[in-house]
Amino acid sequence: MPFYRLLWLLPLAFLAVFFLYPLLTILDVSLRQDGVWQLQGFAALFTQPHFRETLWFTLWQAALSTFLTLLLALPGAYLFARYDFPGKRLLAALAVLPFVLPTVVTAVAFLSLLSVLNNALMSLLGLSQPPLRLEGTLALILLVHVFYNYAVALRIIGGFWANQNARLEEAARVLGCRGWRLWWEIRLPLLRPALWAAALLIFVFTFTSFGVVLILGGRYSTLEVEIYRQAVVFFDLPVAAALALVQIAVMLALMLIYTRLQRRMALDMQSVRSVARRPAHARQWLLVGGNIALMTALLFAPLLALLLRAFTVGGEGFTLYYFLTLGENLRRSPLFVPPAVAIGNSLFFAIITTLLALLLGTLTAYLLASKASRLLRWLDPLFMLPLATSAVTLGFGFIVALDEPPLNLRTSIALIPLAHTLVALPFVVRSVLPALRALPPSLPEAAQVLGAPPFRVWRLIELPLISRALLVGATFAFTVSMGEFGAALLITRPEMPTIPVVIFRLLGQPGTANYGQALALSVLLMLVCAVSFILIERLRDAGTGAF
């Protein structure tokens, strides 16, 4: 075996030390205190109604969010699959933007939207009190969840629909089927795999909702938020560990079902020419127009409101004040750092994360793409595991596992890049793997026959061919690291916070100065994500790579 094959051990070792070991430590912490086996943590979950309620709330808010998202996205998916209209491609691309936005930015954006709407309503109707008091309500949580996952539903269902054999529907019509029966007997049943896949994915995302609920949720709390509270606020590690285990179990089960469904969807997919047409009648134009209006209102109004507020907060017209003072510690508190420092921190962490994730992700992709051993097939799901583990759980795992020799990283600045690399790894693998699999083996073989040694074959032949995919993966990793909130909140060092953590801290403080700076930082982060997102969309060929 050539020595370079040993490189494959690198990602395996990384996963073992920074993923499996923390996970096992969580298990250990939940089952054992001071070297004695006990089930205190789990007992608390079942005896205290608070935890039961949290679990119950987590479940039903996720189910409700999923249902609402599907309900709202279904007409959109239908129109995108069936109709061509001006700006369709642009709208489809933009609709995915919320998906890459960090939760803190989204939370701030919705707070901005609320205050913009309230201000407008108050001056319009002459009210003295803001009429929309949604902060801390379930409605707001659901709204943000729909905002986040609309694109997931739109892409999965719309894509499946557009690729579906249009003859099936025609066959049904010729046989006498029409109207609601067409929906009930043909369209929805045929869509079932896509509906389930989208529902499952959205359920996973909303089940592990953290930033949104923490910032906007008021008295509500999901499992994820509860893990954070128990670990950081109450420092009850056994309970936090037990909660984390419940979470991991649920996620694992859901991810297993999801991968199965995806395989089924691939089987059902038939490549047929697009049947999308221009709307013909006024009624169809109205449908299309109405849906575009709904999408715009849902997806872009919060972002526009964020921009508007960031430049007008304080009520004295257009101002750049909060952008210009990002370098100052307006609170003069020794605990706080100037926001500009956080920008530096985040960039620093993101660059390290990108490099690390790119290295490990590419090696992993090579490992999975090779047909070398049967062992590998068993490894494939292992590398997707971090995706099924929530960021808060990862952060928590780091806290309990990496705080004592031989691996004492408790105060190390390496913690955040390590955690972010774990989160970003699946994105890199998913970007690079399809490109590798599409690489014809005859190309490197031809280079070898022509006399190129292994490394030159890789550098001159393979690298140029997968460079686009690598760039997509790198952009993903960078964006993920810039916006990641849950893990960072748990493991960040107080004097070296990232942008999302600082935004969260600023939001927790009273006063316009803090709020203004939070808005300014959110706008910057949103721009970073938007630019990365455009880059990804441009680089990624249609059909290659998937979430």
Next chain:
Amino acid sequence: MLTLQNVRRTFDSQPVLRGVDLSIARGQIACLLGPSGCGKTTLLRIIAGLEGADSGDVLLDGDSVMRVPVHARDFGLMFQDFALFPHLNVADNVAFGLRMHGLPRAQQAARLHEVLALVGLSDFEARDVSSLSGGERQRVALARSLAPNPRLLMLDEPLGSLDAALRERLVVELRAIIKHVGLTALYVTHDQREAFAIADVIAVMNAGRIEQVASAEDLYRRPATTFVARFLGLRNIFPVIGWRDGAAITSAGVFPAPQETQALLLHPDDLRLTAPETPGALPATIVERVFLGDSYRCLALHNEALLMFKLPAHSAPPAVGAAVALLPTRIVPLAS
């Protein structure tokens, strides 16, 4: 029974149908034959109601059906890819149309058994459609479109996705079943052999128009246009380059022909070797001879013209370079 009147359709300013007229008698199997892109599938979809026409009319027993929506036309349509509903089993696929027509359950079951027996799939009721072979899928699709007893059965390249051997067998079977039920059918294909095997009458389409409507024999023996002759694979077509005393001048010689003739077909099946002194014989030199198994295909040069003819396998064919005389016994005038 079915009448098309001047049906026109344009897609993105590209004329697809340029005025199609056609009549099909009750109980007849008609075939639309033409190369891909000639508009035959579009025409079928207009008849089914899945597409609209820009102008023209589709009449069924004298009444226009243009304003009748797809689901109310009571037509059967078999798609090229069969379009079996993947979420339903064989029985539910076949019974779908019966259910849509609101047939009582008992009658549904009876009709289901009847149709499945007809296509030879009696034991297949509970089978998943994804587990079927290509030929079985074709039968299920046929059973599904036959079940509601349609007023008109349309088949859009129904054997196109099957392999050649299976196709040859199924086309005969398909004709037998349609004739047994006594349906009027319209069959679309680009395959001449399929058309010849199944149809009572064939309409050859080219670039949005019908070039000729005839029985298979007439079509082959007396193609009306250059396109039809070429599409049927006939050689020895010579354009008319001038007229002399009411006779058409071609590179192969001068032959009497009606006035609008654009080209002449010296039918390869009716080009025989003959003695050089025979009146009307064309002197030629053999330039190519290929053994095909059941026959020889020979090419002979007469003046500037290459003439193709066949000789039986057991004959002693002339060698390449030999001088021969050929007698054309059927000269078909081709319009356009």
